[in-house]
Amino acid sequence: MPPADISTEDVERGPRGPLALTLLALFALCLFSGFIALGNWQVHRLAWKRDLIAHVDQRVHAPPVAAPGPDQWSHVNARDDEYRHVVLSGVFLNDRQTLIWAATDEGSGYWVMTPLRMSDGSIVLINRGYAPSDWCGRDGHCVAGPSGETTVTGLLRMSELPVFLRRNDPARNSWYTRDVQAIASARGLTNVAPYFVDADAAAVTAGQSSWPHGGKTVISFPNNHLSYLITWYLLALMVLIASVYVGYGEYRLRHSTPTKATH
Numbered sequence: 001m002p003p004a005d006i007s008t009e010d011v012e013r014g015p016r017g018p019l020a021l022t023l024l025a026l027f028a029l030c031l032f033s034g035f036i037a038l039g040n041w042q043v044h045r046l047a048w049k050r051d052l053i054a055h056v057d058q059r060v061h062a063p064p065v066a067a068p069g070p071d072q073w074s075h076v077n078a079r080d081d082e083y084r085h086v087v088l089s090g091v092f093l094n095d096r097q098t099l100i101w102a103a104t105d106e107g108s109g110y111w112v113m114t115p116l117r118m119s120d121g122s123i124v125l126i127n128r129g130y131a132p133s134d135w136c137g138r139d140g141h142c143v144a145g146p147s148g149e150t151t152v153t154g155l156l157r158m159s160e161l162p163v164f165l166r167r168n169d170p171a172r173n174s175w176y177t178r179d180v181q182a183i184a185s186a187r188g189l190t191n192v193a194p195y196f197v198d199a200d201a202a203a204v205t206a207g208q209s210s211w212p213h214g215g216k217t218v219i220s221f222p223n224n225h226l227s228y229l230i231t232w233y234l235l236a237l238m239v240l241i242a243s244v245y246v247g248y249g250e251y252r253l254r255h256s257t258p259t260k261a262t263h
Contacts, residue, residue, distance in 0.1 A: 015253040028243045035236035042229035049223050056219060059084045064153045070122050073194055078158045083219065086197060089151045090118040092126070094144045096187040100175045101166075102130055104216055109133045112212040113178060113196065114145050115189055116152060123189055125180055125196040126152055129212035143211070154199040155217050 016024070064087035068076050092114050099110035109132040116126045128145060136142040159180035162168055166176040170186035184192040201215025 015250055021250065024246065025243075028239055032236050032239045032243075035232045035239065039229045039232035039236065042225045042232060046223070046225035046229065049221060049225055053221050053223070056083045056221070060155065060219065061085075067124060067156065067197065068193070068195075070120070070191065070193075076156075076158075076193075076195055081156055081195070082158050083217075084156045085153070086156050087151065087153045088116065088118065088124060088197070089149060090116040090124070091148065092116055092145045092150060093123075093189075094147075096189065097142065097145070098173075098175060098183050098187065099131075099136075099142075100127075100178055104130050106130060106213065107132060109135065110212075111178065112142075112145075113183060115187065115192075116150070122191050122193065123184075124193045125178070125183060126154070127157070127178065127196055127198045127214075129199055129201070129214035130216050131212040135211050152197065152199050154197040154214065156195050157198055157217075158195055 060083055062085050064085045067086040067088040068081070093116070094114060096115050098113040100113055102109055102111045109130055112128045112131050113125050114128055115123045117123050131142075157178070160177040162177055162179065168175050168177060168179055168182055170182060173186075175183070178196055180192060180194060180196055184190070198217040199214035201213065
């Protein structure tokens, strides 16, 4: 029968075998490489986001330029054109106005999207701004927009896609996103620009309705890439420290295991 007083060293495990060590090393290498790769990717994303914010800020505060015409529509894209400060002139088609559900700092209401027909016959949807839900009154008749030749300045925006659980329903005239193509189709509009324009805030003149309120574009780009890259690099460092710890433990086991005495 073995003695009752077995020492702690006797019950300690022995060194891991070559296969186990190889698998552990490969696992640690994969984790370390993956975390480093994710950290490096966030470094590039951080640089991209800072560049995007700088470009958008420059566009927003630049003097307005002519909005892209039909010959330029195929080249309009979010990277090069969104939030560009533009100016355009035409006649509002107030009878083909569309109200898009919106939530702003002024409460719940609608974006007032009105087609603007230019002299060449092309049409650009103008988001004239926010209006409260009771703006149209109980009879549903909204106040008509400006008549005659009108000049609009604002920010160029790309068409919005439907959102989850809140899809546009043209048949019921229920709208949640500023989907240019869907609105144009529902209102029977042709030769419509693939973008819309968020109108700048305008001074209210005597005899005009105070609604809608323009200049409500929210420009916000979440920039958490710095915290993300720190997290990934810290995880890589933790894997490295754990690997050194395990490696040192294996080294001690191999150099402190007592050899059996020969008789």
